Every structure is written in structure tokens, then in C-alpha cells.
Amino acid sequence: MTADVPTHLDGNAAAGALSEVFAVDLTAATGRCNGCGHTGVFAEARLYADAPGLVARCPGCEDVLLRVVTTPTDTYVDLRGLTYLRVPNA
């Protein structure tokens, strides 16, 4: 199995959706992948937006870091693929 030519965007493209939920800019936050331990700024994540929701994947192992699904009434944010998000204090 080999990966196709990337069809993803970078993590910055999630800024709009995440700003609906979080008061800080998470694309500048540092995240640690729960799968492989890769640690980097969230903006480096591979973002798949041509899907029923936003899916951010680790640039190291391609595991899912984050999912965002927006319904007419709610936004679901699944962070289980991240060990942590480190946000600088203002």
C-alpha cells in the first residue's frame, strides 16, 4: 500500500472551524500525536476537508489527530488522536 499524491491542505485551513469553538488560535499550538509521538505545530498537520467533516492527520504517521463535524445545531470536536495541545500563555 502506498499513499497517493497528497490531496490534503495544511493545518492552517482548520483555523476557521476551530475558531468557532476555541478562543485561542490552535493552529499555532503544539500538538503531540497519540499514535507515533510526533510533536509539532498544528499548522503542520495534514488537513482533509473534502469529507463530511474536517480531518487533521499527523504528518509523521497519518493517524487522525483531530476531527471536527459541524451539524445544524452543534459542533463535534474529537481530539482523541492528540496526547496534548500546548498553547502558549498570552
Add this chain to the structure above:
Amino acid sequence: MGIVSPGFTGRRSGSDLPPGQYLTRDFPVLSAGPTPRILPEHWEFSITTETGEVHKWDWQAFLQLPSEEITRDIHCVTRWSKLQSEWKGVSLDTLFADVETGADFVMAHSYGGYTTNLPLEDLLDGQAWIAYEFEGEPLGAEHGGPARLLVPHLYFWKSAKWVRGLALSDSDDLGFWESAGYHEYGDPWKEQRYAGD
């Protein structure tokens, strides 16, 4: 010449669409991750029962099973619908013929890690296939080739691309999108898009 040509069957109108859908003649590609490229010689499909019994087919064995031509409308939860799409595949009735199970639920697993959950009864009785051709051509990787699940009476996220196996279960666990806010069943005619619809 009469006003109405008796031979004309044509494309059907938008009135055949489930609520909230629009008609497309394209075949949009939606993907939650990189496209797996599975060579047929490396492809394998399995059905695992709730007791752990495994039924497996490699590509060669799979192609020796009786196939069917399938023409169905498909409906994506992102609101596009495609009418009269033409597929070739193996009925899940054929694949389940020798599978003994008392389970009610199935989790479909794909190469690349995608999952989706369905009731077993929705995969049987001529309702679902493992499809490997689209409009007379081998199914392209971007559309789930070499083979994908085809369950056209449910929203198309249930028709898992790059399917590699079905796991039977007594419990209705949630798949990739179902665990992130999408409906556990996904009937387009009832517009079951999101959890609670």
C-alpha cells in the same frame, strides 16, 4: 413524429431525490485521508463472525464468485446525489452464504483505517455488494478500488471505500463518522444525517 418518443426513458428529474439533496452528473471524490493504493494481488477481504470465525477471499477467489450488474441511485450526506450509477460486484448474500452468525450488527473496516457500522439486515437480501467496477471500468482507487462496499439505500459514507473486511458483532458500535456526530443508520429518505435526526 409524435410529441413523446416512446423509446425515451431519459434521466429522471430531481423529484426522485431524497430531501435536501441536489443532482450531480459528476462523481465527487470525498476522502478523510490519503488514498490507499492496494494492488489486487495484495487485496484480501474477510468476514469475521462474533465467535472469531474468519472467512477470507483473495482477489482471485473473489473474482470467481458470481457477479451482478447493479444500477442504483447513490446519495452522499454532503448533499449530492447521482442517479442510475452502474456497478459490478459480488452480492453480500453470496459472501455470507456459508457464514453462520447470530449477530445483528456489522463494522466495515477499510484499508487506511476507515470504519462504518451497519445492521446486518441492511447488507442482505439483495441490498449490498462488494463492488469492483464502475461504469464498465475497474473501480479507481479514488473511488475505493480495487473494491468497495456498496449499500446504496443508505447515505454513501456507509459504502466504505477500500473495504477489507466485515466484523460481525452483537453490539452496534459506532464507526468513523458515526462517532463524530453523524447518524448511526443514515437513511437518506428520512434525512438521517446527524445523530438525533
